[in-house]
Amino acid sequence: MTCFNRRALIACVAGAVMAATGISVSAQDNEVTITHYFTGDLGLKALNEQIARFEEASGYVMRNSPVGHEDFKTDILVRASGSSLPDVFSYWAGARVQFVVDSGSLTPIDDMWDREGLDDVVAKSIADSATLYDGVRYLVPFNYHYAGMFYNTQVFADAGITELPGTWDEFLEVAETLKNAGVTPIALGSKYRWPAQFWFDYLLLGTAGPDYRAALMNGTARYDDDEVSRAMAMWKDLADRGYFAANANADTWTDASDRVARGDAAMTLMGTWITGYWNDIGLVPGDDYAFFPFPVIDESVPVSVVGPVDGFVVSAHGNNPEGGKAFLAFMMSDTDVQLAWTNAVGAVSANVNVDPANYNDVTQNVIATIGASDNFAFNYDLATPPPVAEVGLSMFAEFMDDPSRVDAILEQAASDAASAFTQ
């Protein structure tokens, strides 16, 4: 009896172990695992629809496990450390992808890119800046966004503003008019820090130009240089004039967007995903809100636009790299997928075959603005390595808390960033 019990126990344990290990090898050939950060109501629903289209067209079965936007940044790297990445995952093009490429966690997709002729599909400016890392292709740009000055049309009209500002002086004039009309000119929600980065990006790119900005992002320029001080002084000037809503660090980007939507504030410098958010709460593009490009500060400096590129990459540790590549090719090339997806989340397609006429007026205006610019730059936290980005993002939040300390803040940031670049 005892013997029987002992054997039964051993058999049970062995069975459990075999069952547990069996799970990892039971993945089917046509199964592709995917993780992404499109977890908002709009994004998740729209992506699930596009995934269903891929499944129907290809015969692959997608195993989908979304992770919230902020948690994703940590989650995906923890999984990379355990070599347990899914076959495909979404990621932000730029320094973050470079970071993962350096660790050997991604599969090159040059073969698929050539086979599918993506050179003729992906807009060249985006393909050059977002898909190539150390001369090898790793990412397809599923969509991209642009950061611009989104404003409440009714508030502008009520304040008697008929002409949108094109230059810095005109911008200051508009802000002053709004302030005199009793409206807070600018909303900024920097609780999670990143929304403040667009101000730094545009002020620096507009005064020092893209070459200097690239030098600052790669560590060959310093945060206590005159170029940075000049950009920050302009930002401080706006704060000193009382143009920003109070307590920026208490608000999230949606709080700031709500302020503009309600008419408590007139405008906010934000990415095009704000259009998806506003459309969802019932605002009508063109009627209730519109945008204008960040004003030109110095005409001798090339005009830059700023934004992130959301991409899909294929893991080096996945079970089904070919399935992953098939997914990337379909999501990038299929114009119906691109149109449905970008319209749902307020983004712009990098697929040149997507007709801009299918977008609303605001997005068409965005596409024209990007087309007329000289340079597309990734926003700050995607342009510089993550340890340095942490220094800068905290610097922006500290600046918004007390702009009068700008010199001390820059001095500290210069020292912290120099140290972060050596890590």
Add this chain to the structure above:
Amino acid sequence: MERENRFWRVVLLVLPLSVFAVFVVWPLFSSFWYSFTDWNGFDPNYAFVGFDNFVRIWTDRLFYGAIVNTALWMVAAILLPTLLGLALALLLDRQIRGARIFKTIFYLPICLSAIVVGQIWTWIYQPDWGLLNAVISFVAGEPFTHAWLARPGSALWSVIVAWSWQQTGLSMVIYLAGLTAIPSDLLEVCDIEGASPWQRIRRVVVPLLIPSTIVVIALSVINSLKGFDILYIMTGGGPFHSSDTLAMHMYNESFKKYLMGYGSAISVVLFLIALVIIGFYFRQLKRLDEIYG
């Protein structure tokens, strides 16, 4: 028979010991190892850097800020729930109307997860429409309102208040249990001898509650060392690191800056600090145990 028992002892211990080894011992030793490397958290290639990470700790201004905040957090997170719990227990121990309802209400927050408590208090502290500023605005006027979680001077204290609100109920229940163990004849003697209520509490009740206090403080120490989730949900160590504790700083360095080696070095320091505190505490506990049996 003895052999059979030994077999079952081993068999039954295998599972819990394996879980403990895999989820506690192994990560602990891994952290020690990684603290001597420049690992970024996911790259299989990393180098042994000796004591570089520990040397860097001495020049890290954010580390010093985190040490001060951790000390503040621990002292406040132990003192406030203990004192408030004692005060509530003394108030509710008397035969007052609705004492049972109040006890339930004060105990309820401990049943909520730290994430829920953090979210509730984030709403209370919201500068524009939060309850706290609404009350302040009504009583004292709008100039006295404050962005509680968004300003460096108030963020940590605001989280400590939320934490204490949750933990007080637990201390109260333990003290209430302790109060029932105080012999009623002792309290009657106090009345007969004409002791004032303060003398009664100070000279009789509080000394007799020392065994309860030991339990309350032990739980507070353990809970405050674990107090990461509520801080993470309410401030994430912000604004700009002003409410960073050592655990939060370790998390930021490891998972936001991807400096897993350096983050591991911070975790080793945190482990040693916890070891000293708990070692000291157990020594005191043993002494008290000898006194009170």
